[in-house]
Structure formats: structure tokens, C-alpha cells
Amino acid sequence: MIQKQVNQKAWFMVLPVFLLVAFSAVIPLMTVVNYSFQDTFGSNQFFWVGMDWFRDLMHSERFHDAFLRQIAFSSIILAIEIPLGIAIALAMPRKGWGVPVCLISMSLPLLIPWNVVGTIWQIFGRVDIGLLGHSLASMGIDYNYTQDPIAAWITIIVMDVWHWTSLVVLLSYAGLCSIPDAYYQAAKIDGASRIAVFRYIQLPKMQGVLLIAVLLRFMDSFMIYTEPFVITGGGPGNSTTFMSIDLVKMAVGQFDLGPAAAMSLVYFLIILLLSWIFYTVMSNVGEESKNGGA
Amino acid sequence: MAHITLKDIAHSYTGESDNPYDYALKELNLTWRDGGAYALLGPSGCGKTTLLNIISGLLTPTRGQVLFNDENVTRLPTEQRNIAQIFQFPVIYDTMTVFQNLAFPLKNRGRSKTEIEPRVIELARMLGLEKDLYTKAQHLTADAKQKISLGRGLIRQSVNAILFDEPLTVIDPQMKWELRSQLKYLHKQFGFTMIYVTHDQTEALTFADEVIVMYEGEIVQVGTPEALFERPEHTFVGYFIGSPGMNITPCELQGNRIVIEGHEITLDCTYTDQPSSAKIEVGIRPEYLRLAPPQEKGLPVKIIKIDDIGRHKIARVAVNERIFHVVMPEISAMTGDHASLAFDTAHTNIYVNDHLIAGERP
Numbered sequence: 043m044i045q046k047q048v049n050q051k052a053w054f055m056v057l058p059v060f061l062l063v064a065f066s067a068v069i070p071l072m073t074v075v076n077y078s079f080q081d082t083f084g085s086n087q088f089f090w091v092g093m094d095w096f097r098d099l100m101h102s103e104r105f106h107d108a109f110l111r112q113i114a115f116s117s118i119i120l121a122i123e124i125p126l127g128i129a130i131a132l133a134m135p136r137k138g139w140g141v142p143v144c145l146i147s148m149s150l151p152l153l154i155p156w157n158v159v160g161t162i163w164q165i166f167g168r169v170d171i172g173l174l175g176h177s178l179a180s181m182g183i184d185y186n187y188t189q190d191p192i193a194a195w196i197t198i199i200v201m202d203v204w205h206w207t208s209l210v211v212l213l214s215y216a217g218l219c220s221i222p223d224a225y226y227q228a229a230k231i232d233g234a235s236r237i238a239v240f241r242y243i244q245l246p247k248m249q250g251v252l253l254i255a256v257l258l259r260f261m262d263s264f265m266i267y268t269e270p271f272v273i274t275g276g277g278p279g280n281s282t283t284f285m286s287i288d289l290v291k292m293a294v295g296q297f298d299l300g301p302a303a304a305m306s307l308v309y310f311l312i313i314l315l316l317s318w319i320f321y322t323v324m325s326n327v328g329e330e331s332k333n334g335g336a
Numbered sequence: 337m338a339h340i341t342l343k344d345i346a347h348s349y350t351g352e353s354d355n356p357y358d359y360a361l362k363e364l365n366l367t368w369r370d371g372g373a374y375a376l377l378g379p380s381g382c383g384k385t386t387l388l389n390i391i392s393g394l395l396t397p398t399r400g401q402v403l404f405n406d407e408n409v410t411r412l413p414t415e416q417r418n419i420a421q422i423f424q425f426p427v428i429y430d431t432m433t434v435f436q437n438l439a440f441p442l443k444n445r446g447r448s449k450t451e452i453e454p455r456v457i458e459l460a461r462m463l464g465l466e467k468d469l470y471t472k473a474q475h476l477t478a479d480a481k482q483k484i485s486l487g488r489g490l491i492r493q494s495v496n497a498i499l500f501d502e503p504l505t506v507i508d509p510q511m512k513w514e515l516r517s518q519l520k521y522l523h524k525q526f527g528f529t530m531i532y533v534t535h536d537q538t539e540a541l542t543f544a545d546e547v548i549v550m551y552e553g554e555i556v557q558v559g560t561p562e563a564l565f566e567r568p569e570h571t572f573v574g575y576f577i578g579s580p581g582m583n584i585t586p587c588e589l590q591g592n593r594i595v596i597e598g599h600e601i602t603l604d605c606t607y608t609d610q611p612s613s614a615k616i617e618v619g620i621r622p623e624y625l626r627l628a629p630p631q632e633k634g635l636p637v638k639i640i641k642i643d644d645i646g647r648h649k650i651a652r653v654a655v656n657e658r659i660f661h662v663v664m665p666e667i668s669a670m671t672g673d674h675a676s677l678a679f680d681t682a683h684t685n686i687y688v689n690d691h692l693i694a695g696e697r698p
């Protein structure tokens with residue numbers, strides 16, 4: 043047998059990348075891992091506490107509440123933005139002057155920084171000076187997002203829909219534009235109804251882009267921080283304290299580094315797990331079991 | 337089942353216009369017999385697909401009417417015309433099984449399950465798809481996908497016509513023959529009107545009883561394959577059909593004599609005098625030219641090249657600047673660079689401004 047010559051010099055070539063990734067990702071992450079097993083009372087003194095923070099977190103009502111709020115929020119966001127985005131994409135023109143007009147107006151919300159979006163809606167919804175809040179109040183509708191949890195939720199959800207539905211629209215539109223005309227012509231010949239065209243042509247052809255849309259919208263909404271922080275600051279009470287807001291309160295506000303580190307890790311693992319589930323389920327939709335060996 | 341009449345049809349993709357160059361289809365009139373097998377032949381971009389889409393209703397013509405059995409259907413949407421059309425590239429419904437794909441046109445028209453099932457199974461057997469009936473269509477090869485497309489076109493038995501838009505482009509040559517003969521068989525069995533668009537002359541000539549040749553938005557000839565070969569009515573048909581195409585060369589015409597590059601040939605027919613501004617050409621198939629030793633009667637030519645293409649040889653010969661192709665039998669013995677070119681005058685056609693003119697036999 044011919045012995046293949048071993049040459050390990052190439053490892054030096056990738057060394058810069060290793061260093062870069064180490065400093066940008068691995069070391070910070072390991073710091074968090076390190077904190078999650080220790081306790082501190084300031085002055086840089088740490089005590090080993092083992093799995094205590096994780097055990098506490100699992101039994102913490104505060105964490106459970108924040109988690110449930112987060113799940114509810116992401117579910118509502120996906121349930122609204124995905125169908126709405128598809129519907130708008132279907133209604134958009136395919137040719138003529140309407141195309142650039144629609145595309146540009148759809149892109150605008152995506153170009154606005156998060157905290158600006160939060161501020162826009164914070165002011166927009168104010169009962170005293172905001173166009174929306176004031177108009178609603180003068181119509182006799184009891185709307186005040188600083189006092190009423192339902193109003194606060196509605197405000198944040200409407201804001202997120204306003205901000206991010208465009209992303210789903212643009213992705214779906216790209217998917218729709220890639221369907222050759224012959225499919226629509228064949229559907230006409232076959233006498234397919236509008237619903238059948240959507241169900242059997244458009245939806246299957248959009249599967250790939252929709253997977254990306256769902257993943258992006260899920261991850262983003264699950265990690266939402268800036269906008270609710272600017273609008274409600276997590277209130278009224280704790281009603282809009284989502285996981286990342288809770289985490290910041292814990293880490294920065296209360297300086298509970300250990301519990302916050304433990305929560306970060308759990309938070310990260312939850313996102314990873316749920317994204318993997320979405321990916322696996324959606325990329326196997328419509329496949330037969332014998333081929334879907336993911 | 338119906339005969340289809342196109343009355344004064346013209347189409348421009350930019351809308352009504354006075355400029356004839358805007359028209360993808362120039363004004364045409366045509367009737368398709370019920371149960372006929374037609375081929376629409378022409379180079380890419382000559383308006384074949386436009387014409388097909390007008391018949392099926394995917395396009396509404398700028399001018400003119402489409403009649404099915406004298407009923408005006410010009411404004412009727414595709415779904416209500418009861419037409420089947422098969423496209424160049426396979427169109428399948430990815431999420432459906434082969435069975436569901438084939439059943440789809442019937443299901444959309446509210447046919448009962450008991451009617452659909454035997455029909456689908458029968459057709460799948462004819463197309464050789466029966467093993468794959470319950471697999472998802474997206475997992476099949478391009479060949480099989482196009483068979484599904486064909487199947488969806490053939491599944492309805494009462495269609496007014498089946499339109500094929502170059503359906504065998506993506507199919508392997510071997511499979512092409514097989515599918516084409518299957519289509520012919522189905523045509524004989526069910527008597528559908530079939531219109532078959534192609535730019536491949538072999539495909540057109542083997543498939544159809546009647547061939548419609550199109551060129552730059554116009555129909556230049558409608559005829560049987562023999563007529564297209566023997567008496568092309570337009571120089572384009574002469575070039576386009578046959579391999580190599582017809583030899584067409586400018587000449588002078590006086591009664592029953594033509595003069596090519598100073599050499600005179602006497603024809604069988606006598607022609608009336610043409611205006612001096614007219615473009616006069618003589619057309620003859622390479623099959624009807626014969627090369628003889630230089631000392632014999634005929635046009636003195638120089639042999640440029642001889643290609644052996646298997647069944648026969650094709651010689652490229654020149655009289656001054658004028659090039660002729662000659663089909664020679666495999667066992668012809670020619671030596672030297674020079675020969676004499678003899679015309680079969682019974683198969684020599686005269687074209688005036690690209691159109692065939694008839695002569696009088698003495």
C-alpha cells in the first residue's frame with residue numbers, strides 16, 4: 043500500500059481564522075458558560091455553584107412566564123406575517139410601473155433601524171400627541187398601551203407586522219416570479235380553479251423561500267428586544283417582558299451574572315432547537331417517507 | 337370535436353397598429369378539419385406558438401375571429417374552449433402523484449371517480465407510466481415528466497383539438513420516435529384533431545397529413561408532405577424543407593428557356609413574360625440534379641466538395657459564383673474537378689419574387 047505523505051503545514055494557513063473565530067465567538071461564549079456555573083458578590087470574586095442556576099431557572103416562574111409570552115408572541119407573528127406576506131405578494135403586479143413602486147414601498151420599513159421603528163410607534167400610539175392614540179381616544183376607544191396589557195400587545199404586534207411583513211412579501215414575490223408562465227397556461231388548459239393554482243403550483247414552488255421566511259421571522263421575533271424595550275419597556279407590569287428583555291433586566295439591571303448566563307445558554311439552545319425543528323419539518327413537507335430521511 | 341376556423345386573424349403583442357412590422361402574425365385565414373393531423377412548421381420566431389395560443393385562448397388575437405364549428409369563441413377563456421395543449425417543457429404538479437396529475441383535468445371538470453380511474457389507468461399503460469402511478473411526479477426523469485404532460489393533454493376524450501407546442505424537444509431521440517408513433521396511433525384510434533408545432537421537418541413530415549409552413553408571421557404554404565417537397569410555393573419552403581434544401585438561383589426567363597450564367601436550359605413548360613423588375617429564380621431539388629462527365633450535355637461546373645453522409649453523397653458544385661448541391665448515388669464514379677450538371681426539367685420550378693408561378697405545357 044502506498045503511504046500518503048502527511049503534510050500538516052496547511053493548518054498554519056487557517057490559524058488566522060481560528061484566532062478570529064475564537065475571539066469573536068468561542069471565548070465570549072465560553073465566558074458565558076463560565077459565569078453560568080459561578081456566583082459573584084462583586085469585587086471580582088467568584089464561587090463555584092455547579093448546576094444551581096440552571097436548576098433555579100427551570101423552576102423559576104419568571105422564566106416560565108417570559109418563555110410563554112415569547113412563544114405566544116412568535117406564534118402570533120408567524121400566524122399573521124406569513125399568510126399576509128403571501129397574500130400581498132400574490133396581489134402585487136408582475137409587470138409595468140407598479141412593480142418598482144410596490145418593491146420600493148415594501149423595502150422601506152426594512153431600511154429603518156429597529157429603535158427608530160420603536161420610537162415611531164411609541165409616539166404614534168401616544169394618547170396625548172400620537173396620531174393613532176389620539177384618534178382612537180377621540181373615537182371613544184379606550185386605548186392606552188402604557189396601562190392596558192392588551193393594548194400594549196396589540197401595539198407591538200401591529201408594529202412588528204408593519205416592520206417585517208415586507209420581508210415575507212419580498213421573499214414570496216421572488217418565489218412567485220420564478221414560476222414559468224407555462225405552469226399558469228397549463229393550469230388554464232387543465233381547467234384549474236384559482237385556489238387549485240395556488241395550492242398545486244404557487245405554494246409548492248414557494249416552499250423554498252417560505253422556509254427561509256419562516257426561519258428568519260421565527261428567529262427574529264423570538265429574539266425581539268429593541269422595539270418593545272423602546273415602546274413599553276416590558277410593561278405594563280411584566281406583560282410585554284419577552285425573554286431578551288427579561289435577560290437584560292437580569293444581567294444589566296440586577297447584575298445577576300450567573301443566572302443571566304444560565305438563561306442566555308438555555309435561550310440559545312431553545313432557538314437552535316426550534317429552528318432545527320422548523321427546518322426539518324418544512325423541508326420534508328410533500329416528500330414521501332421513503333425519501334424524507336432527514 | 338369540431339372543425340376550427342381562423343378568420344382574418346392577426347396578432348401584435350404591442351396592440352393594434354398600422355405598422356405591419358409590429359405583427360407577430362400577419363393576417364391569415366385557415367380551416368382545420370375535424371380529426372386532421374396537422375403540423376405547423378417554421379423557424380423559431382415565425383409565429384407558430386402565437387398561432388397555437390390564439391387557438392387555445394391563451395392569447396386573444398388583435399384582429400379576427402376564431403370559430404369552433406361556426407361558433408365564435410374569440411373571447412371565450414381557455415377553460416371553456418375544451419382544448420388540450422402540451423408545452424415545450426414538462427409542466428407537472430410537483431406535490432401530486434402521477435395518478436393525480438393525470439386525473440387533474442378530469443377532476444377539475446367534476447367527473448366522477450368511477451369515470452376517472454379506468455381512464456387514467458388505461459392512458460398510463462399506453463404511455464408506459466403504470467409502474468410509477470403512485471409516485472410523486474417530481475421524482476421522475478424529464479422524459480417521464482413530459483409523458484405526464486402529454487398524458488394530461490390526452491386524458492379528456494371529448495376535446496375539440498390537442499395542440500402540441502414542440503413537445504418532444506426535451507426527449508431523447510430514441511424516445512422521440514416511440515412517442516411520436518404512439519401519438520400517431522392515438523390519433524388513428526380516437527380521431528382527435530391534432531396540431532403539432534415544430535421546427536423539425538422530419539417530425540412535421542412524419543406526423544402530419546397536412547403541413548402548414550410559416551415564415552415571418554405568414555403562412556407560406558399548406559400542403560401534404562409530398563407537395564411541399566415537389567412543388568414548394570415559396571422559396572422559403574424550398575430552402576426549409578429537404579436536406580440540403582432546394583437549389584434556388586437567379587436566372588433569365590424567355591418562354592420555355594432559362595439562362596443561368598450564360599448557359600441555356602430548355603424547360604418542359606412555357607412561361608408568360610415577367611416584368612423586368614421582377615426577381616426571377618429557378619428552383620430545383622438536389623435530388624433532381626445529376627452530375628455527368630464534362631463532355632456530356634449540361635452546365636459546365638466545378639466540383640468544390642463532396643460529402644459522404646452514408647446513404648448518399650452530396651456534391652457542392654459551382655457555375656461561376658452560383659453554388660448547387662447535388663445528391664449523388666453512393667456508387668457514382670466521378671473523377672476530376674469538372675463535370676456537367678444536368679437538370680431534370682420535369683421537377684424544375686420557376687419563382688417570381690419568391691412565389692412559384694405555373695407554366696403551360698406545350
